[in-house]
Amino acid sequence: MSSAMALLDDSAHQPPANLLPLAQIDELSIACVICDSASDPGMPGAGQVIRWHLAAIPATAQGALIDTDPVSYLSSLGEELDDREKALPMLRDIATRYQEQYVAHGRLPRGWVERPVQLACQNVIIGLSAFAHDAAFDGLRVPAFLTCEVPHLATHEGNRALCALMLCDAYQNGGTMEIRFGTRHRSRTIPPALKRYARTHGILLGSEDPCAILPAESRELFLASTPMPDELWARAVDLMDRGLLTPERICHTLLTPIWSAIELDYILAVSSRAASILAGGSSAELRRTRLVEQEVARAALMAGMLYRRVSIADRSHNATVATVHEDTRTNVNWSIDQDRGYILFSGLDRALLPWLDREHAQPVIDLGSGLAVIPRALPTPVDWTLARSLQHGAAAIASALLVPKDVAASVPADIAVLICPDRLAEIDIEVERRMQRARTSRS
Known part of the structure; x- marks a missing residue:
């Protein structure tokens, strides 16, 4: 002591x-x-x-x-150390068998095959497990689940990340989201590290079955393991409460990621067709409905590209500063106006604002109030009016239209334009690729 x-x-x-x-x-x-x-x-x-x-x-x-309490913590530590001694040889055997039967021959496993999982960060292993779909209860079988804490990662990050992988696998296999631990012949209790992580989120695992995570518990754990900004969380909860979206669909979409956080936030905020978009879009026979969904997806895709660009402070132009990508993230936040369909970015550096078209009007130099970005793949006069009203209204917010590369020429010269480096056809290809992933994400 x-x-x-x-x-x-x-x-x-x-x-x-x-x-x-x-x-x-x-x-x-x-x-x-x-x-x-x-x-x-x-x-x-x-x-x-x-x-x-x-x-x-x-x-x-x-x-x-x-x-949540010292007694639970100390008892779980003892259980975890005992479990580790038994689980490591089992995971080693699974990995060896998988290497010999699948990796060595370039074969892909079926869902019911035990697949070893190794999670590492900066060359340090923080999680080991194995997953397999079990048709006997139409859920995921997990022979072992081992994690550890390391100095350079946030508390419970190993548990959160491996838990997210496990739940994504359970969703992809098309089962009931029930997860059972141990082999088909010998059950094991829920891993103590996983129960400890769940307790920190107010989730009590194993209350009905000490060897299984039930579907309702899986959904709670999925939401707890999926990072979401506050506004996105509020919109997701609203749609879940109204029965329009399921927790596992939203979490899997973010973690895969089919759509990033800002892209999903925009889709949920501006479109009444969000559930259809996340499921892969309407049938091609419903042409008008599909065009509406495609326009929302195009705008979300361009917004995501812009956010990824502005959230990395590119200092490569400075010859005296070495570029270290892990240390160049900037504190750029966003808020979406769901009624008018624009994104207000705050924390932007005017000197690092990308894609600004020099042939159009420039937004005001002072970005202290943020920059209102209006993503439109096919802008209309209504969008031009919105940009002017934001720029010259009482609030005087700097605004700019975000459009594809081959559409910029159609925007009036008095409106600021951010030109996405992709053409409309290229954006459509990426949108369709993501829609296809959404359609096939669950067996």
């Missing part, structure tokens, strides 16, 4: 006085229980277990919840 307290005192961040060390998580972090509620308001409450990092990390990542 004295050595653990000494490690806490020597940490880069001064720990609160009400932390009691429980166990060492890895070489650079310690599990601590909060002894009373007089800590930082941003910290979990008394009696909960947090992870305290000894190295210098962002303050927002310090003190993350790792379990």
Whole structure:
């Protein structure tokens, strides 16, 4: 105990006085229980277990919840270590058999074949498992599920990522989303690390069956394992509450990813045909309906391309600064006006704004109020009026139309234009590719 307290005192961040060390998580972090509620308001409450990092990390990542109470945490640690000794040889055998029967011959496995999964980050393995569809209960069979915490990853990130992979596989195989652990001949209880992760999200696994995650629990866990911005979450919950979309469809769409977060947010915000688009679009015989869906998908696709471009600060023009892509993400946020169909970007750097057409009017230099981007594959006079009203209205928001490369010439010269590098035909090909993925994403 004295050595653990000494490690806490020597940490880069001064720990609160009400932390009691429980166990060492890895070489650079310690599990601590909060002894009373007089800590930082941003910290979990008394009696909960947090992870305290000894190295210098962002303050927002310090003190993350790792379990809801010390008794559950310590008992799960013992179970996890025992399970690891038994599961590792089994996973090694599955991987060897898979290599010999499929990889060595260039064959693809069927859904019922046990497929080994290895999850790594920066050459460090953080998760091992195996998946197979079991027709006996029309769900996913998971022989073993092993994860670990490492200093350079957020708390429970290994559990979240491997859980997301497992749930995506369960959805793709077309079963009931029920997940059973162990082999066909010998069941195993739900992995303690997975139960610990679920508890931090208020989900109690194994209450009805200690060896299985039931479909309702899987859907809750799927939503908890899928990162979503707040506005997208609100729109998704609204559609789920109205029975228009299922949790697994939304989560699988984001995690695959068929559509990125901003693309999905735009589709849900502006289109009443969102459920059809996420399912792969209407039949080609319904020409008008399909054209409406295609126009929304085109706009969402261009918005996603723009966001990926502006969220990476490209400093390659500066010869004195080495480009490190992992460190060049910028804090660009978006908000969608669902009534008028534009995206308000905030946090943009005017000097790094891409795709600006020099032959059209320029948006105001001051982007302090953000930039209203109006993505349109085939802009109409109504869209031109919207751009002018945003630019010259009382709020005076900088605005620009985002259009394909071969459509820019049709926009009036007094309207700012961001030119997507793809032509309309190329955008349509990508939209159809994504629609096809959505149609075939579930067996």
